[in-house]
Structures are given as C-alpha cells and as structure tokens.
Amino acid sequence: MSSRSKWAVLALSLLGGCLDHTPLGPGADVVLVHAVLNPTRSVQHVDVRHSTIGQVDPKGGIPVHGATVTLTAPDGTVHVAPEVFTPSNPGDTLNFGARYDVALGELTVGASYHLRVVTADGTITEGDAIVPATPPLNAMAERRFDPAKDTLRFAWPRASGARAYEVRIIPQLDSSNVIFTDPSGRAYYEPYAWGGFLAYVDTSVTIAGTARQNGAPVFQAGARYVAIVSAVDNHYYDYFSHESDPYTDTPLPSSLRGGIGVFGAIVPIVWQSIVVEGGPGGP
C-alpha cells in the first residue's frame, strides 16, 4: 500500500469507524514486458516477467524464464534474444531479473521493429517501435555545480519521430556501486537514495539548483550525477509519463498486444556529468 493510500485509509477508517477485510487471490497474472530500442547501445535488453508480485522478490514480478524472444528488424531479419540470467544489482541478491539480450547492431531510424515474446505456456506478447531520427549526441564537458547559485539549463532541436523528451539526472555510482560514504561510515549505493530528477518536456528544461523531487533535493552536495536528455517515442512516453490509479479509473497505457508493459524507443541526445560542490563526500 503506498504511503498516500495508507494515510487516506487511516483517516477514513478513523472517521468511519471500521475496515472490512476480504481475502483476495493472487491477482491477475499477465505477461509483463519492458523493452526499449536504444541506438547508442549495441545490445538491446528485453525484461520479461509475470505481473504477479513474487513472495521471494517483493519488489517486482516473478521472472519469466524460458521464453522465446525475437526482434524483427525492418529488413525482415529475425533476431533471437537469448536469456541472460544475471542479477541487475550485485548488492541485491533478491532481485533476479529475467533478461533477454540481443545484439542488433546499428538500428534503422524511422522504421518499425517488431518484438515478439512467446512464453513456455504459449502466451504471445507483441509490440512495435520506431526509433526517432535525432541529431548526434551532444556530450558536454563535466560541470561543477553549486546548488545555491547555479541553474541547470538545456535546449535541443526537435527530433523527427519523437513524442517528447525525457530529462533525467541520475546519481552516479562509483566502481563499487557506492555513491559515497558519509562521516559515520554509512555507504550509499541505492541509486535513488541521493537526489535525482525525472521529467518529460518539450525542447528545453530549466532546473534550479534548489529544486526538489521525491522529498529530497535534486542536487545533493558532494554527489556526482549524469544529466541526460533523451528523445522518446510515443510508446515510451505514454507508458512512463502516466500513473495508473483505481480511484480515477486510470489504467496505464500499454502498446503491447497480449500482455502489458512497453516496447518503445529512447535516444540520448544530451549528456553531461555534474559534480556538485560541497558536502561530506564531495570535492
């Protein structure tokens, strides 16, 4: 139960005086696929799971193993994506993924790729995606950033086939996946425990140094970040820019047939490393 929902239920139950509990089954089980085409990478990743939340892995759905995953290129070439069994985070032994990787080489811009996932029980999930035509990646020099004085600004030209632009400010992990260690010796290696930013915008963004998101400052003193702007297609944008909610009867849009999730495209167009000044772990 999310924090918001918990407080709402508590408030209403105190006022109304009672909660009624009815047992539920495990819930609908649907094939859940997360896949994107990133032309800046030589290998494309497809994550396949059950929607049902597992008891061993409370964070995500139960991985689907043994599925047949294929990506058909615009020229008709069918590429098979073999399963790669590897934890996504070495520090989190519970989070075993169900990843299928395929090396497609250089992606064709403006043409449709077809994803097909067939699980062992015969369930077929399919989707299509088109890679937007974008300008070359603008890899900017590293920037030193003072949150008290500085403002982060980016602007970029419009890309053909892009529905929107994703702006991310991602904390950077060091070689041991530790962001930094504070004076008490506590190591921070959970990626989103130390700031960060996510938004979908048009062709420019302005982020104040004092901006906050998710209850914390975007820029934490002493931390390192990568600011990355990516052009995304409509499937990616629809899936990641919305939230589902039963109280407003809002499902999450999915472009897939026979399952849920996303098969879209994302192309980084701006990249900059940021070093935030000050703080116990920073320069």
Place this chain on the structure above:
Amino acid sequence: MIREGRMRGVLALSSVLVFAAPQVLRAQSAACASPAPPARDFVRLCANGNGIARLQRMVELPSGATTVGDAIREIARRGGVDVTLDASLPAVAERVTLAGGRQAVAEALLLVVRRRALEIDVGVDGGLIVVAAPDPSSRAGDARAAATTDSILRAVRLSRVFVTAMPNREGLFGAPPLVGMQTVGTRELRLAPGFFGTDVLRNARLLPGLSARNDYSTALNVRGGESDQSIVTLDGIPLYHPFHLGGLLSSFIEPAVSHMDMFTGVFPARYSGHLSGVLDMRSAEEPRTGVHGSADLNLLSSSATFGGTTTGGSTSWLIAGRRTYADAVAASVGQSLPYHFEDANLHLSHRFADGSRAELTAYSDQDIVDYQRGPDTVLMAAGNRAVGVSWSKSGLHVPSTLSLFGESAALEQRASITAYRASLDPHYKDIGLSSAVRDVRIAGALSLFDSTMRHTLGYELARQRLSRAVNLFEAPENRNFAPDGESAGELRSAALWYEARRQVTSAFSLEAGARGDVVAGIGGMLLSPRVSAKLTLDPNTTVTAAVGRHAQWMHSMLREDIPIRLVDFWIASDSALPPSRAWVYTLGLDRQLDPLHYLHVELFHKQLSGLVEPDALGDRLSSGDAIGIERGRSSGAEILLRQAEHNGFSGWLAYSFSLSRRTDARGFSYAPAQDRRHELNLVGSWRTSSYLFGARFGLSTGTPYTKVEGVYQRERYDPVFDDWKYDAYGGPRQYLLGPRSGERYPLAHRLDLSLTRIGRDGSARLTPYLGIANVYGALNPAVYYFDYVGSPRQRVGVSNFRFLPTFGVRYVF
C-alpha cells in the same frame, strides 16, 4: 354593617383577582405565545401580533364589500405578510364589508375572521395560515371537521410544497407549473436525524432526486448528473464548493437558513449555467421585535444566531457564526490540532415607505489548516466569501400601452460578488495548488401580470475569472487527482430571458419561456427554450409536464470517479471546448390522497452532450489534451409520499430509481460513478409533550466502481547504466484494472435516530439533542482498497459512518 359588607366584597374581589389573574394571564400568554422552533412552529394569531413587528404594523384597510378571502389577502399584502389560505373553506367565500381606516395588521385580520369558522395561525417566519376552525355558532362541535382542520393545519405547517397539494384550488393554480421543483423548509429537514446538528444539504439528500456518493461527501448528484452540474446559491448568490472537511459537512448554519428551493428538473428561465440542479438556499428572517436567536454547542462546533425586526417592522436583521473549537481545546492542553473551519452569515432586509424592498446578504466559509513543525509548514485554506444585494418592488402601475400584458407589475434587481479560493502552500513549495473563482453578476426582471397571465422579461450579466495552479512536481503519482499545470481564464456572459405563464382554463395552465446566453469566446447564442404545463384533473390531483434545454460553460477538472472531493478546479468553455448541453423531460403527478397524505410522482429523462471529463491519459505537453468530451443520458422515477403530523407523528417516504450511462470519447459506454439505481429513505418524527424523536432508515443499491484485478511493478529504463530498474523505492505500484465501473458496491442500509428535548409543549429554551448515525453499525463500504502486496492479500473496505453518536445543546431565546 354596610361598610363591613363592602370590605368583604372588596376582599373577595381582590382574592379573585390575586388568584385568578395569573391563570387568566397565563391563558392569555399561552394563547398569544410567540412562535418558536422546534415545537411551537405555529401558534394562534393574537391581536398584539404575537410579538412579530410586521403584524403590529399599521396599515390602511380597504373599504367596501368583498369576500373574506380577498380581504385577508389584501390586508396581508398591505402589511407585507405572507399568508396561506385554504380557498376551499366555505367561510372564505363569505362576504364581509370593511370600513377602511388604519389598524394593525393582526387586529384587522382577526376582525375579518371574527365569528367565522376560520382560524389564523402565525409561524416562526411571521407567515400566516388560515384554516378552518370549529363553527363558534354550533353547540356540538363536529369532531370530524375538527379532526380534518387539525390535520390540514399540520399539513400546511410542514413546508410550502404541501400547500400546493392542499385541497386548495388557489394553491394548486398558484404554484408554478414546473415539475422537478420542491421547496423545503429547514424546520422540516430538522425533523430528520442530524449529523453534528442539522446539516441542510446533507438532509436534503433524504428527498428524492438528490444523492451523494458516500457519507464523506456532500457534493450532490442530482438525478444521475455529475456533481459539477449543480449549483448551490444563497439568496441567488452562487457559491462554489460550500463544504467543510472535504465535503463532510455543508457550510450553512441551519438557523440562518429559512428554506431551500430545489430545481431538479426543468429550470425556470432565470436560471442557467448548469445542467442538473439548482439549490437556492434562502436566508432566514427573524420577524419578532427585539433580539432573538439561538446558540448551539455540539461535539464538532459551536454556533450562534442573532436576529430581530425593528419596532416599525420595516427592517429585519440576522447574523450567524459557527466555528469548530477542537483546535482551541487541544491548545489548552498543550497539544496542536492545526485545523478549524468557520462560517459567517449576515442578512438585512428593509421595506421602504413606497413598498419596495431591499436585501443584503453576506456570507463566508473557510477551512483552514495551519501546520507548523520546525521549518516545515503547511498552510491550506479553502472557502467562499460572497455578498449580494437585491431590490424589488411590486404593485407598480402598468402603462396603458402595456396593459395587454397585465394590470400590475413587479420589478427586481440583484447584484452579487463571490470569491472562492482554495490554496495549499507548503514550505518547500514542492507541492502546491490553488484554485480560484471570482464571480460577479447583475441581474434583473420585470413582470407584468394579472389574474390569468404573467409575463416576465429578465437579463443577467456575469463575469467569472477562473484560475488554477497545480504543482505536483514532487508527487507525480497524484496527477490523476488534480490537473497539473496552470491556467487562467475569464468568462463573460450576457443573457436575456422571457417567461410567460397563462391560466388557459380553470384546469389548465401553461408556461413557456426561453433564454439566450451569449458567452464571450463561444460562437453564437446558446438558446435554451423551456415549456411546462399543468392540468388539474380534480381538486386533489394535478399532472404536470415540462421539457427544456440547459447549458453549462464552467466545468470541474476533477474526475467524477474520485470518491472524495477536497477542492475543485474549474475550466471555462471556449471556441475549442464547447459548452455542455442537456435536454430535460419531466412528467409529474401530485395528489392529495387525504388530508394527511400527499403523493408526488415524477418521471424524468435527460439527454446530455458535450460533457467535460478530465482525461488522465491525456498528453500534458499538449494544451487541451487533458480533457475528453463525453455524452450520456439519465432517466428515472421518483416517489415522495408524505404524512402530515397526526397524533404527533409525521414523516415521509422517498424512493428514487435512476439509470445513467455515459459514453467516452473513445466510444466506450459505462455506468458513471454516481449511478445509483435504487434509493429509499423512510423518515419519521414523533412529537410528544416534551420530546421530539426522529428516525431515518435508508436503503440503497451500490454505486459502480472499477475492480483492481492485480498490481505489478513498472520498471524504468536507465539510459546511463543501460539497465532496467524499479521506480524509486519500489513504487508506486501500477494497477491492472477491470472494466470501468464493472462492479458495484453492495446494498447499503442503515438506521439513524435522534432525540431532542423540547420541553413541555415545546416551551423549553434549552434543548439538548442526541443523534446516532447507523445505530446497528451496518458496514456499508464507501470505497475499496485492493492490497495484492501484503500478506495476506485482501480487499479493504472503508466503511461509511458506523455507529456515530453526536450530541449537543441549543439555547433559544
């Protein structure tokens, strides 16, 4: 000897005077008591006017021969007093000759009915009713006639709607022929068990045609319509979201409200801008001289009401205030409760020497959260501030060139300003919201009428400034609940309307009208015709029918699915967003079954188009894409069966059947969240010599909801590390939803009880009251939460009020 005898006589006479005088005085006092709620709603009229200034006013009496009924009406009109008359009584048609001259209104009326089988009672609002009294010339009273008189008397006491159902030709003819209109007095609503005192809007839901989604919301759905399709006004002044605690209570102070005119079908042409309902609250007036009022203290709040009328009866005033006190109590014990609400009402009315009348109404309601904890502060405030003035004059002379349209004229003008604002200002400004409406209006109407027809021409100029700013940067998962972003707009509208009512025959009356609204930014004129007719089948039965077109150009940006509406955000129609429209059809039957029982049956059908529904899946980067346009229909039937007070008992049965469907922009048809098929309310009140006992049993089928069939965790692509990872901290979860509105909450039922001590014959000044909502603790779910993550997996139902006792005390003076 003689002196001694005289002394004995003096002593005897003195003794009689000493011992008998109090009895006589008490008898006079009891007969001439002032009307006072909750028990002494009507008392017999006395020559001194029962302390009511308007009845003590000196007026010029008419001279000449006329009927008793006409004499009563004319004297009341000259005194500015409302009178309800049972025209079917034989005594009303008797002839009387008046000599003219000046006399007090009360004295003059009693003179007209002296030695006739008529009785005049006066109510708490200073209004008069004239009913049959035992014929003073007959030796043996006719018990049946007396009983009939008694029940008719009590039927009239309850509310004006029952006047129209009286065996009273004038009442049936005089009432507007529109269906879907009810006038409900607050004293009648007070008979039903209350919640933290009497909540006028909450209790109005016990009448057919009005419902709410759950106990936590008083936002009204009128005949299957969305909650933004209805407007609540106070003396014609529009109010926006007049609720407290997110909709738990309405913001009206019950003693400051006299009655409520509810338009749930085809509106009169003077009303526009909404599709489903107009609830026009009317301020109370204290008709007695001096200062009178009440103070009320209950578990939630304290309130006080003061009012009076000047000695000449020309000016009356009323002021009321209410505030919660829990924050003050908490502070006194060193704790902090950063919430309170407060309301204030002011109403002034003045009757000028030329007979014209001016009124001023001022209103304020506020919900305030003031949270401070170290550097973290949150200030939230929401409410209305409004003021309105009106001026009216009747009995104007009609020029000969216009005599075709009537013999008399009436003119009214009104103006109002309403400012609604809701804002949330946290310290860090990560989440912020504000919603504001500034509504300015002027309106007026000129009526020309005679005994068989009435023509009314009116106008209205209005300007609404709307603005909203919602920043959910911090919590994007809440975007579905509030429209993220900023917008500001202005609506300017001008309207001209016309209504004509004609008594075609003694049994058939017809009313036709039309309204044209021109709204800046919307091309063309919005033409809204209305036609209604009334046919009297017999003295106890009328049939009415009406058809009309409504328009709405201000829309809420919250989805109707949301079970609780804390605040509201408004958007204006423009060239890209056409107004919503509705065709409304109604057919009604009114029948006075017998002197005690009144039946009202009504069928309705609404065809709706251009409904604005916020689209949570809309593209927020594209202006206007966050709105979807829907169409729909609502149909149903309503039954209201009323019993007038008899042997201390009165009550009503209200049943509604309603069927609503909506079709969204993608062509998907579904039952809207407010689609409640069956609703039954049984309300009863028992009056003993010292207590007033109220009960209400409600039974209703469930409203639709969308079932959550599962949850899953969305993964997010990290372009830096080229990997799939969970959203921050493993949430928020995403939901697998079943068909929209594919399930329904279960049948709901509950019993509410209340007990008020009114003292012997209603004479108590201090009246404690106790109420219990849901006496047997029925568990009626208001909303479900589906937990597929916890262990065990379960559906959690949050109940509506479950055994909620409230008590308080009211002091009346």
